[in-house]
Amino acid sequence: MSNLEQKPFNVREIREEFPALRQQVYGKNLIYFDNGATSQKPKLVLDAINLFYSKENANIHRGVHYLSQRATTDYEAARQRIQRYLGARKPEEIIFTKGTTDSINLVAFSYGSTLSAGDEILISAMEHHSNIVPWQMLCERQGCILKVAPINQRGELIMDEFDKLLSKKTKLVAITHISNTLGTVNPIKEIIQKAHAVGSKVLIDGAQSIQHMRINVKELDCDFYVFSSHKVFGPTGIGVLYGKEELLDRMPPYQGGGDMIARVTFERTTYNELPFKFEAGTPHIAGGICLGKAFEFLESIDMEAAERHERELAKYAEDMLDTFEGLQIIGEAKNKTSVVSFSLKGIHPFDIGTLLDKQGIAVRTGHHCTQPLMDFYGIPGTVRASFAFYNTKQEIDTFVEAVERSLSMLK
Amino acid sequence: MNLTEKQEEIIQEFEVFDDWMEKYEYIIDLGKDLPKIDDANKTEDRLIEGCQSRVWLDSHFNNGKMHFTADSDAIITKGIIGLLIRVLDGEEPKNIATADLFFISKIGLQEHLSPTRANGLLGMVKRLKLEAIKHISAA
Structure with a gap:
């Protein structure tokens, strides 16, 4: 009954289907890493x-x-x-x-x-x-x-x-x-x-x-x-x-x-x-x-390939973020999906989120409607980057640079 | 300087910044320079809970003028507090109660005072004004 044929997984082609990803905010190319909150919509839906x-x-x-x-x-x-x-x-x-x-x-x-x-x-x-x-x-x-x-x-x-x-x-x-x-x-x-x-x-x-x-x-x-x-x-x-x-x-x-x-x-x-x-x-x-x-x-999406791609993105981001001093990845389950939550010693997640926003990067900060979980980790909140299959490693490179710049301003 | 002049001075200061990051660098510096409220004084009655960051506000009434100290766990919030205090500190209650804080949107920070931002700043301004109103009605 499918009207669209399933194609080999190709991020570039998939991104073409999402107009919201092709825009600038504050003069920067938008990087949308708040997919855990809501996803962007493909042309078919629009x-x-x-x-x-x-x-x-x-x-x-x-x-x-x-x-x-x-x-x-x-x-x-x-x-x-x-x-x-x-x-x-x-x-x-x-x-x-x-x-x-x-x-x-x-x-x-x-x-x-x-x-x-x-x-x-x-x-x-x-x-x-x-x-x-x-x-x-x-x-x-x-x-x-x-x-x-x-x-x-x-x-x-x-x-x-x-x-x-x-x-x-x-x-x-x-x-x-x-x-x-x-x-x-x-x-x-x-x-x-x-x-x-x-x-x-x-x-x-x-x-x-x-x-x-x-x-x-x-x-x-x-x-x-x-x-x-x-x-x-x-x-x-x-x-x-x-x-x-x-x-x-x-x-x-x-x-x-x-x-x-x-x-x-x-x-x-x-x-x-x-x-x-x-x-x-x-x-x-x-x-x-x-x-x-x-x-x-x-x-129309090869979901197995999409899932592999998303997990690779998360691993790639975590490996790079792990090198920052005082940065702690929150959530290190053996089986985890494309969510990277982190907290930084002495720095409020809200400050990082605000500075990332001004660099064109959308993340979520705060307790993510899981206050008991924040209490468990003893933190007020985290910065959360959550990826979808339309995100790329290049976006993560830009994101990591933006985190680095934000930290140098806040320290 | 009156309330309007103080705000215009801030607007002028912000005109030199070319981009957002420079602006925020300045706000962060203001936040770092703002005197802290001692942990012992960060009591529940002084707390304004935001969904993201929290703000503590302390106010005093002296010789017909109001004085404020405030603190936050987020440094950007604190920097903006610094600006608000610079404008409102040392003013008479009636001026504070009726103050139009137009400089905030002029320097592009209106999002920080929007109800959705949930950083405690909107609550802080409301409480500042309420404190001022108390002193007007007491007078």
Whole structure:
């Protein structure tokens, strides 16, 4: 069903597809190393956004007219493309949400409402706030207990400790596939098997993995997999919750409104079937269609080669940064992806970030919405360079020179 | 020099810089020169928490004028604090409360006072003005 043919991996050609990468900021060529926060968008997606609002704009699932039917067809085709890409059994297992945070909240409210006092939720010490706070709120509502599996200094999950925390009381393991701050790739296949062995469900936060590697939810056998469109080359404001059908079927709706109902009377409302039961109100139609386009684009990329390229970039950057005195790489997991986080003795990450910005380099500084993780390392934050497959070694050379210049100014 | 003149003087000083890095080099030097607040005095009530950097502000009212000391854990933030204090220190509360700090955008640093920057500076200016208002209403 792919419309684009997969080509041998070629960074130069891929960069051509991303107009945002060809611009200057403060008179310098932009170097975009903030892909962990959001990715740039390929022409295929940009053109689709323009086309939708120029020619197709209509509400979906309810109109009898031409435009509405066309928008509905395209929106549902996007769902099917995502289903196929993820290896889900049915399109009904793909729920469109606002993003990763919304997907996790949906599970925390809906699946969470089936839990009882004393039931346990197991997360890890490297979670993003969006995979901590919804569970804390659930614990407050339902009397569940939040358990946190610790990590070692390298930023790897300590599996022995994880095993100890996993028990018959565990009803859900909610864990990130890849740490947004450290780049650690968690052994989710092993985690999923172990969790299932004690009867627990598993939610994988895929916000940082879907754009870096091929994901197959059937092979992983996870119960939920969630991600945001904007980090995987699609528009902002939309994301996905994959859930196993039998589980989603048993879960109550999260929000009420239009589209999610079968029949409404003032006495009683019956709910629509999957996936619409979880999609109240007019969705982000253009977003859904264009997220489909982002996956069409991804299908044209040799993701194994892309992943190798990204890991090479990270290794290359780390080896060079390691030579700076007082610089500490935060996150040294054996299995890590293209995130390079570092802190500098006596220098605030904000200062480095500001000076890099003025040299045309976009990085993220701060706690990256992982405050407990910063507490673990005893630092206020890090400077984080996060790469995508369109980044190059030449960009890293420029970046390292810019770090050097910034340090000479700040010391 | 009044508030406006002090700001115009800063704007003139910044005119000599050709590029951003020179500008920031100067701001960093200002930050390094600014007197520190002792760690013992970096108390919760003086803290203005930003998402990125943190600012501590201490103010005194003496002979009808206000005096400030401030510090930050980030040196660029501190340099900008130095500029703000240079403009506002020793002024009467009513001048501070109504001050239009136009020099910040004139020298291209408005991003540091935007709500999204989260470096504590916007909070610091708000608190400076609140302190000033307290002294106006007490007068």
